[in-house]
Amino acid sequence: MRDDAGRQRVIIEGVEPEIDCGRFPIKRVVGERVVVEADAFTDGHDAITARLLWRPESAAQWSETAMEALPNDRWRAAFVVTGEGRWLYTVSAWVDRFKTWRRDLKKRIEAGQDVPVDLLVGAGLIREASARADAGGRKADGRVLAGLAGDLERGKDAAARLSLALDDELAGLMDRHVGRAAASVYGRELGVVVDRERARFSSWYEMFPRSTGVDGRHGTFKDCEARLPYVAGMGFDVLYLPPIHPIGDTFRKGKNNAVAAEPGDVGSPWAIGSEAGGHKSIHPELGTPEDFRRLVAKARGLGIEIALDLAYQCSPDHPYVEEHPEWFRSRPDGTIQYAENPPKKYQDIYPFDFETEEWRALWEELKSVIDHWVGEGVRIFRVDNPHTKPFPFWEWAIAEVKREHPDVLFLAEAFTRPKIMYRLAKLGFTQSYNYFPWRNHRRELIEYFTELTRTPVHEFFRPNLWPNTPDILTEPLQVGGRPAFVQRLMLAATLGASYGIYGPAFELMEHEPREPGSEEYLHSEKYQLREWDLERPDSLRELIAHVNRIRRENPALQSDGSLRFHAADNEQILVYSKAAGDEVILVAVNLDPHQTQSSWVDLDLDELGLPRGEPFQVHDLLTGARYAWHGSRNFVQLDPHQVPAHIFRVRRRRPESDDPI
């Protein structure tokens, strides 16, 4: 028997949120609330008190918040995470003898029973609290309590004694000095990783720096600087660059992934490493470290953060190959094992052998790559194929980096099996790529985003929605024309508080696949320079700018937890809402890129905070149009060749309002 275990009578279980038995932290950003619920109960009829305990991991002492009793032995309280880093929370609860006594005394009095002995019992409890107050250095409280105990024992006036017994101030004092010797504490301290706000709300733009040159010239960081106003003008706040490191020559791929490069072919930026250096170096044609630092600074001045690509793999020319052969797997013929997915061979890439005896040194070196770029001012990393490196490595590396730099964010590029993607998110990735590119039909979208936002997944997995990437040109974009691009933009930017596009391919609606059935781009920038006509009149840049402005101005679009879907008669019309405080945004998207679609929609008025059967106004932030709606059932019609979506701000009609309707 554990010491005093027998007197810890309160059971605490079913604590939420809790990920995998407390193995992983939940995620929040600074200023958010953590609402915690737990089951707590004891044997018999005694009253209990439950408190939520919480603190930054670095704080020595718990802060406490009283939990509110809900039905069915459930308790709830909340705390606000006010700073970045790791926080902890747990629950404590105990049999509260004074609360029990007070509750029972009321019942006895109501039943007309004489209570002289009960008053003496209460006085005894108060004396015990007085002694605890004294012992805890709260002598003043101790004196007050001792006095009250005496009054309760010896008071002449019966009514006054009863009144004193049930006095709220006494109850407050007793609560402050409650006896917690036999308190139960939940067996686990649960973690919260608290990030800065961009972890939750971010608008990404991916761009190949080498394609920013003009007249066929290889782009440089200076060219990128010149491109920044264009990116900022569209309202993006993260500019993600594919790998900027030296590119290998050996087995270099040619245009359109040709097995052999032609002279002058620039190769894939993901074939990292040459005699010019490796993961901490810069491709000479892009510029110098100084150029890079200036780009980072210029971008910051425009409200844009530079995000780098973390691709842990090597070209055969990477300095690691000579310096650390022990980090690669040797074949019996003396060659180094290249990447494979049999029968496919990727001879331009050497994967690290994470099963090497020297894994500790390898881990340290890989982490030092992050440290290097953090030192250069980078705070966001998009991680290439994290699911092909061991999970324990990521958990260690991310935690180590964030311990010193809690503002560093990691986006997992893992389009793989669901459990693997979730595991990566649990073990530390801030944001995650996800199946959004392949969710096109209404039922698919509702199912997937319900899973992402209405289940415990929401506590650890922050989706970042990409309609396209250099690897993914989906079939609807190939065939759906401008309407498809606009639809996917609207969905990404309003279903997801974080989203991104790969441009200028996206805003210029690049849609030719390398071959039929492929999701690869023809003339992909992965293997060649491209020059883009940014001023093309059909560019989506203005619309993108408009949508990003709506996102910035409407907090409802800056988080995902409030996402709710609403019914619509027409399968081609997807309707959903998000809310922040009193603000409600309601979105309707026509999923058909070809035809105008109309539908009656059935709004869940409770979710929208709207009264039943009353009129309200919806204000389309895309077109400026305002509509007078009424009750739950309303009509929408959307032409994909005009604007295939409404982004409504919902306004409750108040009698005193002077809004035009």
Next chain:
Amino acid sequence: MRDDAGRQRVIIEGVEPEIDCGRFPIKRVVGERVVVEADAFTDGHDAITARLLWRPESAAQWSETAMEALPNDRWRAAFVVTGEGRWLYTVSAWVDRFKTWRRDLKKRIEAGQDVPVDLLVGAGLIREASARADAGGRKADGRVLAGLAGDLERGKDAAARLSLALDDELAGLMDRHVGRAAASVYGRELGVVVDRERARFSSWYEMFPRSTGVDGRHGTFKDCEARLPYVAGMGFDVLYLPPIHPIGDTFRKGKNNAVAAEPGDVGSPWAIGSEAGGHKSIHPELGTPEDFRRLVAKARGLGIEIALDLAYQCSPDHPYVEEHPEWFRSRPDGTIQYAENPPKKYQDIYPFDFETEEWRALWEELKSVIDHWVGEGVRIFRVDNPHTKPFPFWEWAIAEVKREHPDVLFLAEAFTRPKIMYRLAKLGFTQSYNYFPWRNHRRELIEYFTELTRTPVHEFFRPNLWPNTPDILTEPLQVGGRPAFVQRLMLAATLGASYGIYGPAFELMEHEPREPGSEEYLHSEKYQLREWDLERPDSLRELIAHVNRIRRENPALQSDGSLRFHAADNEQILVYSKAAGDEVILVAVNLDPHQTQSSWVDLDLDELGLPRGEPFQVHDLLTGARYAWHGSRNFVQLDPHQVPAHIFRVRRRRPESDDPI
């Protein structure tokens, strides 16, 4: 970094069954299977192997079973618990280099690639396994493997080398000597409490021994002996006796719970303790310890186990009150705190003060009560109000008793809040009272029994269904006449693998409440002797005997996990099935005690293992009638004044069958 943590690349999570993060064991009986599933996956494309590890807690070594890969990174295997006591299981998995190599080699060969280097890689893997075999003392295997490695490296015939590489016997040898240095093991060892079969399948009869006398005489254990053939004749296998201990005089309750007893009133058996002794003593009017032992033995001879009541509370006359005043709470006026539920007072009962400083001694003494009766041959205890004693006490006491006597079973009498009832089951109670008495409508029954049998609750909570108890005469039994009793009997005996009745009140359809709106019996045996006319012609004893015979003869009715409900058009008709192996029992109950009800029923043929659109036979085990049914939709009609239920054995019609249809 933990030592070698970096090379444990396989993640194991989502293990099922697992109760509260492994805090509590699941329950099984001897001979049952434990089917275990887990998510297991690794980074990259390597193949993994997963094994289920299991052992009796007392065994030093794990046994292992290969897990089968299901879709979505799920794995499954099962083991059989072959003996009583505690068992453990967990999961281990590892990257399997040979399995990966073999899979990839096949793909390379199919793609027509040359594989000389790959064969050398394979030979290297085989040499490593050979070394492991040698190191593990399996020199013969080691030699075979070394030879095969040599053949693979140096074989002249290319086709023979490929054939050897993919040879199944080689794969089996490699599996036997697989390298597990970097194996992951699930972080928790999960428990199974394995009981004897009666834990799962039992038929209880509750009876007051003192009411077995004749001509107004106080019944004795000898009278109980004479009653045993009656109980056995009805087919019960557990005879549960309310407390058999000396009864207190002080504040003794009179007939119908009168506050003051009249001279000659026998008092409540739950007011335990007098100068004649306490919880280890026998009420003198019932007989001697020798009489009790003979009753136990006689019962055993008839296939009946005697279950005793464990009611941890004292009358004011209990010897503990004098001997251990520290186990009770004193009031400021020097009296001992009696039981209360303010404003109600129960002055004939002193509860133990489990918050006493002397709780260890109290716990030991209370456990010694169990030990005492175990010593007298008792192996089943019905525990009175366990929810008014601390949870840690029960967890300790039950574990301690079962450690020495794994055949001891505990039934929790806790009609309280759901989470408390479930907690008691989790921490060790073998069977549990439940809300069955108050689930009468079809929807209520379906919802509740779905929760009990189709959710993780089923892993730890074994319901024991009581249509009545000395404390519970439900309203339907008060007003529904014989049909209500028969309906509730049918439901209890077929929904529950374990059920019980309080008799002879049940079979004689005793139905008068003490007052309108009360669930207490008028002239309750809790406070007075009763004489019952067991030979009354309207007694249900023959029907009960018939139902218990059906239960014994049909394994489908001896467990709860296979319970499935089927649709019926009429709300008054409840249809459900249970299966065991090929045997299927299908039950239809008319829930209306007044009117004949008929309904089309929609059978889930897949659940019943029946082919679609084909005829089959249902054989009513209650009436002997046989019906030819066809497909999913069939008709039933049930007259509550005849037999308000069908208990069908379902027979698939086979061409070679000579069953009459």
